[in-house]
Amino acid sequence: MDPVPPVDAAAPGFLPAPAEDAATGDAAMPEGMRNGREIFQAFREGLAEPGCDAGTTRYQAHFRHAPSRLADPDSDVLPLFGYVVEALREAHLPTEYALIPFVESGYAPGARNAAGPAGLWQFITQTARDQGVPVHKGYDGRLSPAESTRAAVEYLRKLNGMLGGNWRLTAMAYNAGESRVLQALRRTGAGALEAKPSSLQGLSPITYAYVDKLHALGCVLKQAGEQDEWLARLDRPVLALEARPLEGAGNLHAWAMGNGQDADLLRRLNPALAHRWTSPPLALVPAIAAPPPVALDAIRATAPANEPAAAATATAATGNARVHTVRSGESAWAIARRYGVAVRKLLELNNLGPNSVLRPGMKLRIED
Template structure:
């Protein structure tokens, strides 16, 4: 009898084990009815299309056939994702499909704008990722992070193309001050992102978890792994801890997969590709003087908007080169002109943009000699408080007791509490100059 019971227990255990979903099946069959889309989907597309770079350097292909179908079958999506030449796994499921649908249907104009911006930004991303030996498909992380807007700021304060929080950015060596925010610098932030992503991958040995940790931090991923009871490194996988992650992070890897899809297969959904209206070739120069974008614009005859697009890290159009040398990106043909005209640029309207290092306040004597002040009679009202005397009140205003008695028709030196006394005082006031 014991043998029979033991056999039944073993059989039931075997059935249960075979029925439990594996990570492999879970990543393809998982579904979620409460999907939270990234803030990048809220980007004001109309405002983005007014970007100076998009207006002057790109144009949408008007001859493109827009009659392509909006949707495809699950089998087609799986085939297309499988054909992507990526190291990072790109599985398909209904969550991934919801993000693909969002990009290819409701956010078509956003994709068109991002395709235009990608002509400039993608080479910068790829060079940084290549230098640090991480997969090039990570170049599409800024698509879901910021919609390729270097000035993007999330509700939580994450900033720039790669959406770094301030502590993380400073930990990676980026400068953040009133004048400079290197989270907005495409070159500096891309280098930092590549370093950080490599650190996260070394921590988990899995790119899906590294990407999730990039969004919500290693602490939340580690907590999710503990709650899921996963300790073996080979079992660590984003999809195995999906429901233990913060809600926003659950959609992060699916959004990343969808971004790779739409930036590759946009033409198969009737989304117009962006074409280069004219090439933009840039170079950089180190600036060792404090200069304003307007000074550069006026001397080199470059639109201020173009300087801002190429140098979004300078928050107030000021390069504080007097503190330390800073990099300035310009169209390559203008770099030599800047070097030759550096003194002229710094001297252009110098008094308008100068920052005073030493200031002495103007003396009263100088002001009086300049005739800018005069003495004027001012009548004030003093309400007598408990315990106050005429002598104390007179001392407070710098007048005599007899004057107070005369101004208020008083004969005695005593004054009742609550009485309002008229006090005549003289004050120095600035002479108002007539409007020209």
């Protein structure tokens, strides 16, 4: 699968740094959040080959922007990377494979290649279908990071077992197809575990380069991890994502409104779900518990058409509490997420009910 240029993901996947727990001194993560530095640590601990060899310098310049993309608080890359790393660790697979979406799509769920591959993992249609990803008119599961990551992890597990746990040969098979790599391996007469990519003859130069790119990218991130300043940029709450079937609704907006989720965020993360559906699709959503049944339409900010947008967000300190001034278009979910509190707690603290309406200019207490 040929790499495609990274696609910008202009969406916040973060919250301001949380307060430390008074008893332990540790930063308490808000619901649905995880620490970005811990994501990177999990990646490092899962590497099959944590060292760097001399052959990686050729491609390191190509990936020089990868650390800044991971550390960018206005990008969805780190939450998606964390989701993939966790899926690979649960499957007992090397986390080098979490670099594949970087090379393939720039970690953009909606990436499409003019040659046909699509999605985070750049599956071609037939490979996606072979791995159980539905691709049909009105729905392309390759554009669902939940569907495609499930399929990619299963496919990589199969290839990894077939090739003796050799992550480099597995990556080559992911790129070129298992039959080509197995044929090349048979010609060498060597076992898969000890075989090196350079010993396999007759494969495309793109396939040999593919492994070098993954290793080079891993080394770029390893070098970034030795810089305190970069690690400090990761040390923040990041969205924890989970795959969940969207039951009880026929479209993304309706499901989001009924489950206390941000519809715009879900659209960004799940470009496959642009249309209505008849059976619950698998989607990637923030790992938060649904609030009591509420019509989020009733608690979102609603302003008359002529309401000026000048009521900008403001946060002021009042004693030990913070006060947030609601601006046009803000929802209770978005405000709660910003400050790391549950929607339910935000409503209760301000004597609001599930049917309350937020209006621009309202003052909301954020914490006691």
